[in-house]
Amino acid sequence: MISEQAKQRMRDLAARYPVARSAIMPALYIAQQEEGYITQAALQAVAEAIGLTVDDVESVATFYTMYYQHPPGKKVIKVCTSIACYLRGCDAVVNHLEKRLGIKRGETSANGNYTFMTVECLASCGTAPVMQVNDEFVEKITLEMVDALVDEWNDALGNISNTNASDGQGRNIKNVEPKTEIRL
Amino acid sequence: MPELIVTKDIDAPGLDTLDGYRQHGGYEALSRALKEYQPDELVELVKKSGLRGRGGAGFPTGTKWSFLAKNDKTRYLCCNADESEPGTFKDRMIMEKSPHLLVEGVILASYACHVSTAFIYVRGELALAGRQVERAIEEAYAAGYIGKNILGSGFSLDVILHRGAGAYICGEESALMESLEGRRGYPRLKPPFPAAVGLYGGPTVINNCETLATLPAIIRNGAEWYASFGTEKSTGTRIFCLSGHVKKPGNYELPLGTPIRTLIYDEQYGGGVLDDRQLKAIIPGGSSTFILGADKVDTPLDFESIAAAGSMLGSGGVVVMHEDTCIVDAVLRMTEFYRDESCGKCTPCREGTYWLTEILHRIEHGDGKESDIDLLMDICDNISGKSFCPLGDAATSSITSSIKLFREEYVYHVREGRCMVGRGVTQTDR
Numbered sequence: 244m245i246s247e248q249a250k251q252r253m254r255d256l257a258a259r260y261p262v263a264r265s266a267i268m269p270a271l272y273i274a275q276q277e278e279g280y281i282t283q284a285a286l287q288a289v290a291e292a293i294g295l296t297v298d299d300v301e302s303v304a305t306f307y308t309m310y311y312q313h314p315p316g317k318k319v320i321k322v323c324t325s326i327a328c329y330l331r332g333c334d335a336v337v338n339h340l341e342k343r344l345g346i347k348r349g350e351t352s353a354n355g356n357y358t359f360m361t362v363e364c365l366a367s368c369g370t371a372p373v374m375q376v377n378d379e380f381v382e383k384i385t386l387e388m389v390d391a392l393v394d395e396w397n398d399a400l401g402n403i404s405n406t407n408a409s410d411g412q413g414r415n416i417k418n419v420e421p422k423t424e425i426r427l
Numbered sequence: 428m429p430e431l432i433v434t435k436d437i438d439a440p441g442l443d444t445l446d447g448y449r450q451h452g453g454y455e456a457l458s459r460a461l462k463e464y465q466p467d468e469l470v471e472l473v474k475k476s477g478l479r480g481r482g483g484a485g486f487p488t489g490t491k492w493s494f495l496a497k498n499d500k501t502r503y504l505c506c507n508a509d510e511s512e513p514g515t516f517k518d519r520m521i522m523e524k525s526p527h528l529l530v531e532g533v534i535l536a537s538y539a540c541h542v543s544t545a546f547i548y549v550r551g552e553l554a555l556a557g558r559q560v561e562r563a564i565e566e567a568y569a570a571g572y573i574g575k576n577i578l579g580s581g582f583s584l585d586v587i588l589h590r591g592a593g594a595y596i597c598g599e600e601s602a603l604m605e606s607l608e609g610r611r612g613y614p615r616l617k618p619p620f621p622a623a624v625g626l627y628g629g630p631t632v633i634n635n636c637e638t639l640a641t642l643p644a645i646i647r648n649g650a651e652w653y654a655s656f657g658t659e660k661s662t663g664t665r666i667f668c669l670s671g672h673v674k675k676p677g678n679y680e681l682p683l684g685t686p687i688r689t690l691i692y693d694e695q696y697g698g699g700v701l702d703d704r705q706l707k708a709i710i711p712g713g714s715s716t717f718i719l720g721a722d723k724v725d726t727p728l729d730f731e732s733i734a735a736a737g738s739m740l741g742s743g744g745v746v747v748m749h750e751d752t753c754i755v756d757a758v759l760r761m762t763e764f765y766r767d768e769s770c771g772k773c774t775p776c777r778e779g780t781y782w783l784t785e786i787l788h789r790i791e792h793g794d795g796k797e798s799d800i801d802l803l804m805d806i807c808d809n810i811s812g813k814s815f816c817p818l819g820d821a822a823t824s825s826i827t828s829s830i831k832l833f834r835e836e837y838v839y840h841v842r843e844g845r846c847m848v849g850r851g852v853t854q855t856d857r
Contacts, residue, residue, distance in 0.1 A: 259587065261501070261544060261627055264609035268592055293609075306611035306770075308593030309551045321552075325513040326714050327670035327746055329760045363595065363764050364513035364714075365552055368670035368744065369677040378554040 245288035249273050253292035263293050267303050271310050280311035308362075316351045316358035318396055320344075321375045324361045327368030336372050337361055339386050343393040356400045430656070432644045432664050433637060434680040437524050443559055445566040448527035454572055456643035457531055460538060461580035464646075469539035473642070475650035477662030481517075482507055482598075482635030483713070483742045485661075485730045492540050494622040496630040503626040504537050504545040505607065508560070508636040509591050509598040511550055512713035513764055514744025517666040517678050518636035522549065522556035525640070526563035530586065532639030534572060535646060537584050540632050544585045548603055551591040561588050595768035599816050600633045602770065613772045614816035637666060637743075657683035661729035661740075671710075671747040674698035683729040687711070690728065691747055704749040708832070712741020714761045715821030717828035737828070753846040754833040758825045759787040765822030776819035779810040783826060790837060793844030800837045804830060 252273050256266035270292055274285035281304045283297075290297045304310045322340065324333050341347055344357050351358040367373040370382035381392070431437075441447030448454070460469060474489030495502060506529065510518040521529055529547070537545045547564075549557040564586050567573045575583045589607055591597050597606045601615035604626045625631020641663065645653045654662040661683035667690055670676045675698040679690060687709060691697040700706050706721040711728070717738040719726070726736040733740045748757060766780040786803055789795045807823035814820060830837060839847040 262608065265589075265607055267609035268606070269590065271592070272590065303609065303611055306594065307551070307591070310592055324760070325764055326710075326757065326761050327514055327676075329757065330671040330746070330748060330752065362552075363767060364511060364515075366510045366516040366519040366550070368514050368516050368668060368746070371670060371676070375552065378552070380555070 245274055245277050245284055249277050250288055250292055257293045266293055271304055280314050316356050319358045319377055321360045321362040323365040323373050325364035328371040331371040333372035336384050339389050431680045433640050442525050453527050454531055456646035457534055458578055460535055460646050461578050466539050472650050476645045476653040480635055481637035488638055492632055496623045500629040502542045503629050503631045504542040505633045506533050506547040506639055507633055509548050509550045511595040511598050512742040514670055514713045514746040515742040516668050519553050519556050520678055521636055521640050522560050526559040528640045529636055530563045530567050532642040535642045536639055538582055546587050546589050548589050551593050557590050596770040613770055658729045660731055665743050668744045669697050672701040672749040673747045684727040686725050686727050688724045700749050707750045707752055708748045710746040711738050713744035715824055716741040717824045720832045751848055753848055754829050754836045755791045755840050758829045759791050761825045762787055773815035775810045776814040779806050780822050782806055790840050795841045797841050
């Protein structure tokens with residue numbers, strides 16, 4: 244369900260641009276914030292707020308990679324694998340994260356805690372290798388840092404250490420932000 | 428240390444706030460421009476400064492402005508801050524650390540171009556940069572630098588921040604406009620160019636983030652002062668993003684014309700090649716530009732010299748590779764980027780980038796044939812210049828240049844089924 248407040252923000256955005264249609268992208272962000280990903284209700288709300296068909300909104304939403312088509316995990320981990328990070332060893336980071344999280348790139352863990360992705364250049368080549376965790380940068384990653392971070396996430400999310408918890412245990416525990424200070 | 432222009436004070440505490448920015452001369456250029464210059468005079472000033480676009484193409488900024496169609500349609504300005512070119516990370520730094528510098532640049536350019544609505548298109552992945560620019564816009568509105576009748580000049584401007592959502596293609600100016608209009612980021616056919624028919628059909632000027640962030644200094648210090656840096660045709664400074672196999676990667680602002688060697692080896696900048704290994708190759712301007720061999724290390728970093736050396740200054744992203752880099756694997760990695768980011772609109776790029784990665788993959792993993800090397804060149808020839816937009820051309824740069832420079836490595840892969848050199852990945856360093 245998209246809240247009335249969110250719908251109002253979408254309508255305000257549509258009025259702010261010279262042409263209402265321009266508000267599709269920010270409106271999709273608002274919907275995703277509420278739903279976690281682009282649901283049918285999200286498409287519907289955006290379409291209604293801006294005065295377009297649902298299909299039209301969907302065609303835009305599916306073009307851009309940051310609008311999720313499936314529910315993401317509580318921690319969305321994106322490791323850059325483009326040239327500068329490649330030269331500084333990002334593949335080792337990817338392999339290590341796959342092992343520690345128990346999922347492959349592109350997957351979400353069964354308990355809904357983690358989504359792991361490899362992504363294109365994140366504009367942080369001077370501090371490669373880099374990743375983003377829920378959109379915040381973690382720079383100059385070492386394998387030790389990966390271990391420390393995964394341990395903290397597991398603690399905070401109630402994950403069973405080092406395994407791919409397949410039951411729903413993690414879901415019932417309140418999502419507490421890890422203590423790690425993510426450097427920006 | 429040469430004089431810095433855009434990154435001057437960049438690490439000053441509080442520079443990202445309005446007060447902090449004003450303490451370092453912020454918005455002085457704006458109040459001076461509104462008092463002392465007619466818009467057309469500002470265009471002339473920027474022409475005289477020789478400033479050229481910092482996004483990739485290097486087109487003279489003032490000239491671009493003067494191309495805006497003179498009709499009664501509403502004009503728009505778009506700041507292209509969709510920084511996604513592999514090897515480039517300067518605009519993100521400007522937006523995160525000095526967002527008001529960009530905002531002031533946007534206001535100045537809008538004034539010069541008679542624009543009343545400006546957009547700043549920030550790459551979606553750069554969440555902090557987006558928040559910083561958004562806050563700077565709000566502060567500038569509150570302080571009367573944006574809005575109605577700015578500083579009593581009669582000039583009014585609206586500035587809207589628009590976040591991308593993950594699409595490299597939206598850095599291409601016509602795709603950026605499509606995206607801003609709420610559509611899939613497919614490039615438009617040119618001509619008409621944005622200066623004639625752009626956003627919402629109006630004449631539109633599109634400038635890169637760093638380009639706009641350079642304007643306040645030019646207005647404060649004058650065109651001659653700016654042109655006194657750099658070379659005759661490549662004036663001023665630019666931020667070089669140094670990455671890859673160097674000891675001290677990072678953003679370094681240097682006068683144009685500084686040799687690549689200085690950037691890589693000087694203790695103030697790169698500090699030398701990682702682990703003191705031999706330099707093997709340099710990408711001078713982001714992954715879309717042709718790879719240069721180590722013999723070109725003394726080439727001055729300016730538009731003309733890099734072009735004469737066989738590449739482009741591009742986005743200023745200088746990527747260094749040392750002797751242990753497997754060129755085939757590195758090129759495969761770069762080509763995967765273009766395959767993933769091809770928008771799919773035109774066939775040469777959509778299908779071509781897919782086949783390039785397939786063939787590179789089989790060469791890299793020992794399943795290639797010697798004829799595959801010529802096949803790569805053939806496919807590149809069928810993409811470059813035959814795609815709808817420059818993304819297709821860009822996808823071929825690293826392949827064609829690396830086959831010219833390092834053909835023996837491709838042949839070795841085919842014949843021996845493995846790399847000629849150690850992998851470029853420096854896992855021992857971690």
